[in-house]
Amino acid sequence: MASQDELKRVAAEKAVEFVPENEYIGIGTGTTVNFFIEALANSGKKIKGVVSTSHETSKLLEKYEIPEVQMNEVSHLAVYVDGADEVNHSLQMIKGGGGAHLNEKIVANIADKFICIADESKYVSRLGRFPLPVEVIPMARSMVSRKLMVLGGQPELRMDFVTFNGHQIVDIHGLNITQPISLEDEINKIPGVVENGLFGHNAADVLVLGTKDGAKVITPN
């Protein structure tokens, strides 16, 4: 039986087909993305520049000599390619397992198309089994956690973790997410919340899923 990593690689390799040459693109963060960067390098496709979302992604781009460009230097990206912790049938996602969802949401926001890459275990009918990451200003974390409990979740501070932008993460367990967009907005309205990992407004346009029967390309329903 194929391992989860093998299925991530299946999705990552297929996703290279969605990358146009001679354009600026954005790339997320995580193990699935790492397979994608390797596959992109092996494809020999010419990329004008990549907006990266983390130090890890930048390091890998450098290793494969794929040119990086800064977010402030470009106004739009042809595609944004990233993994997810969960993705539902409308291609809304929970992201931030790696703690990079703030940068990921910023970069995804200027892309014409979001290509999500994931192994089949991530494809769910309802979001919320995976704890929802909420990036917070450190002094606000207890107040924010109390408010998140009122929303029905059990908050847990991610220990020994500081985000790219110097904040902390509270992971919320036990949420039953029936309305991803309104929950995304409600959480982001709490003072001290920098960004949460729900991608309802920034749902993917295409999901490339690695399955034991090969790569499947799924569009939202």
Ligand code: 5RP
């Ligand atoms: C990082 C993310 C990742 O895309 C998500 O955690 C999936 O990671 P992986 O590809 O390692 O399973 O949102 O913030």
